[in-house]
Amino acid sequence: MEDPWEKLNSHELPEYSLYSGTGVDETYTNIEIVGFRSGEGFSAGKLTYNRINHYINWKTIGGSLAHRLAADPHEMEIRVELDDVFDDTRNELVQQSRFEFPQERTDLQRLDDIESACKHYPYRQRTVEVNGREVTYDIVGFVAGKEAREELPTYGRHSTQFGIWLAKDHIKVERVPSVVGSDHETPRFFFVANCQELELSANRETVRNKSSALFDALVSDLKRFLDRVVEDPWYREYLAQRKTVEIEESADEAAGSIQDRIERARYANTVSVSNSHELIARCTEYASSGGSFGQIVDFDSTEDIEAIVEKGGEYRAVALTPSLHDLFVAERAVREADQIICWEYGDLDILRQIEVDGYLGRDIQFVLSAEEPYCELDGERIPVLSYSNVSRNIVTTSAGEIWASCNTSVYVDSIAG
Numbered sequence: 001m002e003d004p005w006e007k008l009n010s011h012e013l014p015e016y017s018l019y020s021g022t023g024v025d026e027t028y029t030n031i032e033i034v035g036f037r038s039g040e041g042f043s044a045g046k047l048t049y050n051r052i053n054h055y056i057n058w059k060t061i062g063g064s065l066a067h068r069l070a071a072d073p074h075e076m077e078i079r080v081e082l083d084d085v086f087d088d089t090r091n092e093l094v095q096q097s098r099f100e101f102p103q104e105r106t107d108l109q110r111l112d113d114i115e116s117a118c119k120h121y122p123y124r125q126r127t128v129e130v131n132g133r134e135v136t137y138d139i140v141g142f143v144a145g146k147e148a149r150e151e152l153p154t155y156g157r158h159s160t161q162f163g164i165w166l167a168k169d170h171i172k173v174e175r176v177p178s179v180v181g182s183d184h185e186t187p188r189f190f191f192v193a194n195c196q197e198l199e200l201s202a203n204r205e206t207v208r209n210k211s212s213a214l215f216d217a218l219v220s221d222l223k224r225f226l227d228r229v230v231e232d233p234w235y236r237e238y239l240a241q242r243k244t245v246e247i248e249e250s251a252d253e254a255a256g257s258i259q260d261r262i263e264r265a266r267y268a269n270t271v272s273v274s275n276s277h278e279l280i281a282r283c284t285e286y287a288s289s290g291g292s293f294g295q296i297v298d299f300d301s302t303e304d305i306e307a308i309v310e311k312g313g314e315y316r317a318v319a320l321t322p323s324l325h326d327l328f329v330a331e332r333a334v335r336e337a338d339q340i341i342c343w344e345y346g347d348l349d350i351l352r353q354i355e356v357d358g359y360l361g362r363d364i365q366f367v368l369s370a371e372e373p374y375c376e377l378d379g380e381r382i383p384v385l386s387y388s389n390v391s392r393n394i395v396t397t398s399a400g401e402i403w404a405s406c407n408t409s410v411y412v413d414s415i416a417g
Contacts, residue, residue, distance in 0.1 A: 001014040001015065001016045001017075002014070002015075044086065045086075047082065047086045047087065048082075048086065048087040048089075049080065049082060049087050049089060049090055049093045050153075052080055052082075052093060053080075053093055053095060053153070054153050054154060056078060056080075056095065057095075057099060057153075058099075058154065058161060058172065059171075059172075060171065061097060061169070061170075061171055062078050062095065062097045063097075063098075063099040063171070063172070064097050064098065064099060064170045064171060065099050065140065065167065065170045065171075065172075065192050065194065066170040067098055068099075068101075068122075068123060068140045069123050069138045069140055069170055069192075069194055070123050070138070071138075071170060073097070073098070073170075074097075075096060075097050075098065076096075076097045077094065077095075077096060077097075078093075078094070078095050078096070078097060079092055079093065079094050080092060080093040081093075100152075101118075101120055101142050101152075101190075102118045102142065102144055102148040102149065102151040102152060103118065103148070103151065104118050104119060104120045104142075105117055105118050105148065106118070106119045106234060108234075108237055108238060108241055113145075113147055114145060114238070114241050114242050114245050115145030115146045115147040115148070115242075116145055116147040116148050117144065117145045117148060117238055118142055118143070118144035118145070118148040119142060119143050119144070119234055119235070119238075120141075120142045121140065121141050121142060121143070121191070121229065122140065123138060123139070123140045124138070124139050124140070124225075125137070125138050126138075126139060126221060126225065128214075128217040128218060128220075128221045129217065130213050130214045130217050131213055135195065135197055135214060135217070136195075137193050137194060137195035137218060138193070138194045138195075139191055139192065139193045139194070139222075139225060140191070140192060141164075141189065141190050141191030141192060142189075142190055142191075143188055143189055143190075143229065143235055143238070144188065144190070145188070145238075145242070146187075149162060149187065149188075149190075159187050160175075162186065162187040162188070162189065162190045163175045163176070163177065163180075163186045163187065163189060163190070164176045164177075164179050164180065164186075164189060164191050164193070164222060164226065165190075165191070165192045165193065166192075166193055166194075166195065166198060166207055166218065167192045167193065167194040167195075168194065168195065168196060168198045168200060168204075169194075169196070170194055171204070172192055173198070173200060173204060173205065173206065173207060174205070174206050174207050176193075176218075176219055176222060178219070178223075179219060179222045179223045179226050180226050180230070181226075181227075181230065184230055189226070189229070191222075191225075191226070191229075193218065193222055195214075195218060197214060198214070198215075199212075240361075243331075243360070244360050244361045247331065247333050247360050248333075250304060250333045251304075251333035251335045251336055254303060254304055254305055254317075254333055254336050255336045257303065258305065258308065258317045258336060261298045261300065261308050262298070262308055262315045294309040294310055294311030294312075294316070295309065295310050295311065296308070296309055296318075297309070297310045297315075304319065304332040304333040304334065305317045305318065305319045305332075305333075305334070305336060305337050306318070306319065306320050307319075307320055307341075309339075316338035316339055317336055317337055317338045317339075318337065318338065318339045318340070318341055319332065319334050319337040319339070319340045319341070320341050320342075321340070321341075321342045321343075322342065322343050322344075322346075323342055323343060323344050323345065323346030323347075324340065324342045324344070324345045324346050324351065324366075324368075324375075324384060324386070325345070325346035325347045325348075325350040325351050325354075326342075326346060327340065327342070328350075328351070328354050328359060328364075329350065331360060334377065334382065335377065335380075337382050338382070338383075339382065339383045339384075339385060340375065340382055340383070340384045340385070341384075341385045341386075341387070342384065342385070342386050342387075343386070343387050344386055344387075345368055345386060348368075351366050351368075352366075354366075359377065362377055362378045363376075363377070363378055363379075364376065364377050364378075366384075368384065373385075373386070
């Protein structure tokens with residue numbers, strides 16, 4: 001074409017000429033672009049082998065899912081050669097026309113990292129009713145942790161490439177954001193639903209009519225399909241292990257931060273009080289039978305184990321909670337706690353059920369009828385101290401300091417557990 005850019009900007013359709021000739025024996029299509037000029041908002045410097053590879057995989061027939069959807073894949077080899085002015089890191093890009101999934105790793109017990117888990121869900125054909133007739137669509141996909149997903153280089157932001165996609169001609173077209181429940185992270189899922197009856201926009205980047213009966217029927221059926229996926233026992237076990245890992249990591253971080261807080265506490269023996277939770281901590285301190293409990297020398301309400309308590313030069317990590325059952329219902333990391341202090345035990349039925357179910361994969365037992373009550377976590381005892389019938393008198397001084405003095409009747413509950 002001659003002067004195509006100028007003609008297009010003048011709203012003229014450029015004329016083109018075709019030339020044919022005899023080439024090598026192989027059958028292929030060759031497209032050559034000469035004199036490339038980028039439009040507004042696009043830099044020619046972005047034309048790299050890496051970006052083109054990702055774009056082909058995620059946006060074109062070069063990333064076809066036909067081989068996973070029991071369809072004729074019409075596979076081809078794709079070769080891209082760029083002038084060195086764009087990218088001189090290699091001579092050419094060669095890839096197949098297949099969108100590959102991360103490696104499947106479903107044995108959760110043998111994974112070094114739970115985030116490398118991945119389960120493939122094979123091709124399924126489903127049927128929806130649209131205006132009294134049946135329409136079929138195909139769906140395939142996987143569920144994967146972050147490490148497994150990162151095996152797939154993406155085009156654009158990582159989080160926007162995963163989720164639930166509608167497709168036509170086995171090419172991803174548009175994500176459907178509302179079919180996975182809010183309790184689940186959408187990027188864990190990658191499913192493609194291919195329906196040949198979808199009508200697309202001219203650039204094939206969106207479904208043209210989202211108010212159609214077909215679109216509504218597809219979205220409704222995809223919700224039902226994903227409901228079954230999230231109830232899959234494998235997926236539930238993956239979530240449970242992932243949560244346990246997060247709690248363990250939180251506990252490990254707590255173990256490290258406790259030592260830092262102890263060191264800080266050596267140079268400061270007072271605590272500022274700025275909210276009701278910290279007032280509970282101060283009242284607990286003053287309700288400790290004439291100082292026998294010790295002095296709270298560090299308090300951080302953002303931690304699972306909030307307080308560092310000093311007594312006779314010894315420092316203890318203490319978890320504070322209004323009721324004992326609240327602490328465990330909230331699934332706080334208590335592994336590193338030297339003691340648990342609560343106002344009351346709370347709902348004993350809940351504590352009994354926690355004993356039956358276990359706590360974050362660990363054995364647990366509450367021994368609250370003993371002279372010195374405790375909970376036992378995987379054989380490790382954590383003393384439990386319960387305060388009741390506490391009355392407080394809060395006085396604010398002109399300097400803005402908050403002091404808590406308590407007229408207290410203190411006793412340790414002895415409730416058969």
